[in-house]
Amino acid sequence: MLAANTTISEVFMQSLKNAYGSKRNFEKELVYKxxxxxxxxxxxxxxxxxxxxxxxxxxxxxxxxxxxxxxxCNLDACDIANFIEDIDYxxxxxxxxxxxxxxxx
Numbered sequence: 001m002l003a004a005n006t007t008i009s010e011v012f013m014q015s016l017k018n019a020y021g022s023k024r025n026f027e028k029e030l031v032y033k034x035x036x037x038x039x040x041x042x043x044x045x046x047x048x049x050x051x052x053x054x055x056x057x058x059x060x061x062x063x064x065x066x067x068x069x070x071x072x073c074n075l076d077a078c079d080i081a082n083f084i085e086d087i088d089y090x091x092x093x094x095x096x097x098x099x100x101x102x103x104x105x
Contacts, residue, residue: 011093011097012089012092012093012096012097013089013093015051015053016053019052019053020053023089027087030043030045030055030073030080030083030084031080031081031084033055034073034075034080037057037075038057039075040075040076041057041058041074041075041076042057042058042072042073042074043055043057043058043072043073043075044057044058044061044064044067044069044071044072044073045069045071045072045073046064046067046068046069046070046071047067047068047070047096047099047100047103048066048067049066049067049068049103051103054067068099068103070092070099071087071092071095
């Protein structure tokens with residue numbers, strides 16, 4: 001369990017850095033995956049029960065049942081570049097910590 005006084009973004013950003021190398025690389029991967037999946041439909045960013053990050057389209061949601069979505073982008077309604085600009089990393093890291101604590105318990 002994480003201490004209550006832990007900086008939220010510090011734990012999340014370290015995990016993101018471990019997975020993608022940097023926040024910028026994470027954002028590049030979001031763009032890459034959006035275009036790889038046809039830049040339409042919904043794109044999910046989630047965490048697996050093994051605490052690994054994953055990105056997948058709505059068409060693969062059934063196959064990713066072991067993944068808990070942290071972030072969802074409706075590519076039909078918004079451009080991926082605008083979506084990335086609007087990501088609130090504080091909320092994303094809070095969701096990450098909540099899911100992580102549930103998985104670890």
